Amino acid sequence: MKDGYKLIYKRPKTLLSTRMHYCPGCFHSTIHKFLMEVIEELEIQDKTIGVCPVGCSVFAYDYLDIDMQEAAHGRAAAVATGIKRILPDRIVFSYQGDGDLAAIGTAETLHACNRGENFTFIFINNGIYGMTGGQMAPTTLEGQKTTTCPYGRETADSGMPMKMAEIISQFEKVAYVERVSCDTPANARKAKRAIKKAIEFQMQGLGTTFIEVASNCPSGWKCTPEESLKWLEEQVFPYFPLGVFKEPAKRRQ
Amino acid sequence: MGEITFMKGNEALAEAAIRSGLQGYFGYPITPQSEVIEYLAQQKPKHNYVLIQAESELAAVNMLYGAAGAGGRVMTTTSSPGFSLMQEGISYIACTELPCVLVNVVRGGPGLGTIQPSQGDYFQATRGGGHGDYYTPVLGPNSVQEMVDHVYLAFELADKYLTPVVILSDGAIGQMMEKVILPEPIQYKPNKPWATTGKTVDRERKILTSLFIQSEVMEKRNLKLQEKYKKIKENEVRFEEYQIDDAEIIVVAYGLCSRISKKVVEFGREAGIKMGLFRPITLWPFPLKQLEEIASKDRVKFFISIEMNAGQMVEDVKLAVLGKKPVYFYGRLGGIVPTPEETFNAIKEKLN
Secondary structure (H helix, E strand, O other): OEOOEOOOOOOOOOEOOOOOOOOOOOOHHHHHHHHHHHHHHOOOHHHEEEEEOOOHHHHHHHOEOOEEEEOOOOOHHHHHHHHHHHOOOOEEEEEEEHHHHHHHOHHHHHHHHHHOOOOEEEEEEOOEEOOOOOEEOOOOOEOOOEOOEOOOEOHHHHOOOOOHHHHHOOOOOEEEEEEEOOOOHHHHHHHHHHHHHHHHHHHOOOOEEEEEEEOOOHHHHOOOHHHHHHHHHHHHHHHOOOEEEEOOOOOOO | OOEEEEEEHHHHHHHHHHHOOOOEEEEOOOOOOOHHHHHHHHHHHHOOOEEEEOOOHHHHHHHHHHHHHOOOOEEEEEOHHHHHHHHHHHHHHHHHOOOEEEEEEEEOOOOOOOOOEOOOOHHHHHOOOOOOOOOOOEEOOOOHHHHHHHHHHHHHHHHHHOOEEEEEEEHHHHHOEEEEEEOOOOOOOOOOOOOOOOOOOOOOOOEEOOOOOOHHHHHHHHHHHHHHHHHHHHHOOOEEEEOOOOOOEEEEOOHHHHHHHHHHHHHHHHOOOOEEEEEEOEEEOOOHHHHHHHHOOOOOOEEEEEEOOOOOHHHHHHHHHOOOOOEEEEEOOOOOOOOHHHHHHHHHHHHO
């Protein structure tokens, strides 16, 4: 309380005040903020190294006040592996989209998870290639229109959307997998909790942690931010259900 | 004084990497260089380096990038098809200016090719190899001893110029056994203020990237790289001469072919033909000036480049000689190593 005002909301110190390039209504900025809040709360700014991908979050290092490396398209998991193995006491995360993590970088993603690399994946699944202008992603829903499937995704041609959280949770050495969203305040709070848990598990050395964000893309989906939330609820969540897919076994007392 | 021993080229290179203070190795098995990762795996309990058998050369080179950016002294090794896969990463590493060592134990190509020795990757290695305007220093060892010495040199150049450095060996040098002197291990104390190790309160954040979306900034980074390459060209050219002083015929060869060509020069001298050998040790930067000086001598009749490919380095020899003297080529392809006899005969034909 100061001069009759009470501070109830502030930007974390770990998030720079640079103006973001993200489109209005996109969850990227929300997830950036949660991630940086977690880093501030856990007091690990001096220990954290992030890996940016190719995709909408290619400029993430302009906003996050931490050391970062830019990875080639799809290679974030390999880059994060290299960093974490050389500096095992640091906190490492990769921040990737669906094209990056589930198309061009599938091999790097799966093998890092299979080795149980002790870093955190933040996986933004918005079902589309946002940065390149709205092409089909491995996670584009059946029938969903994009610039490269203008008549809707034909699963006979392109297969089914890939459920990465479900796939990743099959790996023995993966510690924690949760799919979250930010479409409502309640879901947004859950998303932050999940990110915090993932980083904490990493600090405990439990293995790979994987947070999938069922995200939106008003620009790519060609709708308003509000309509994008409706699409999430009606189309995305039934196919990509939110929830915990794997978590560390509770320690016995 | 180091330790005298008898070793296979690939294993000697691996041992040299350990002695150079190796902190991370990332690789994928491929013939004819798999002994490197096997040796490092075997020796690992005695040392403190990271070793990952990656899922592909793509993953390996990107682990190398991450580990180099985190400040590690790191290396990968591969052979031709794997080196092609690594080009993406090398381009990123060159632009981001990270020090690391990549070894290509070349086999015959194109395609899956053969597992026999070749020099078919000369163009790829000496012209950057990946996309964009960049070069990497390229060393061409011709003995097991140099497989050792060049590892020390490569790490040194990588740190000095903040660049990936390539050792361009071949299947024969990698597989053969020779006497070798292993130097004393280095106590490696890195000074890498640019490394991403975590932003402490006393400093700005470190960003390692090759993305400069504004053309003006990207051009600036390019010019910075070009300035660096200019310095490397001025200071790091290495070569060896054998019987050049009175030579009328200049045989130019690197790597394994330089060993064969030395014998060819001896054949020539026995037959009363004044032959000499010029051997580039750095394939990039190429010893252009040195060859041009030799080309200016009146006594010199012609140059001939001996290679295990369809004629690649011969283009650099021509660039150096600048039309002052004829430049010929003799080579074998597909993993075949030319014999000194057939090479000598090929040179004699040019005399007529």
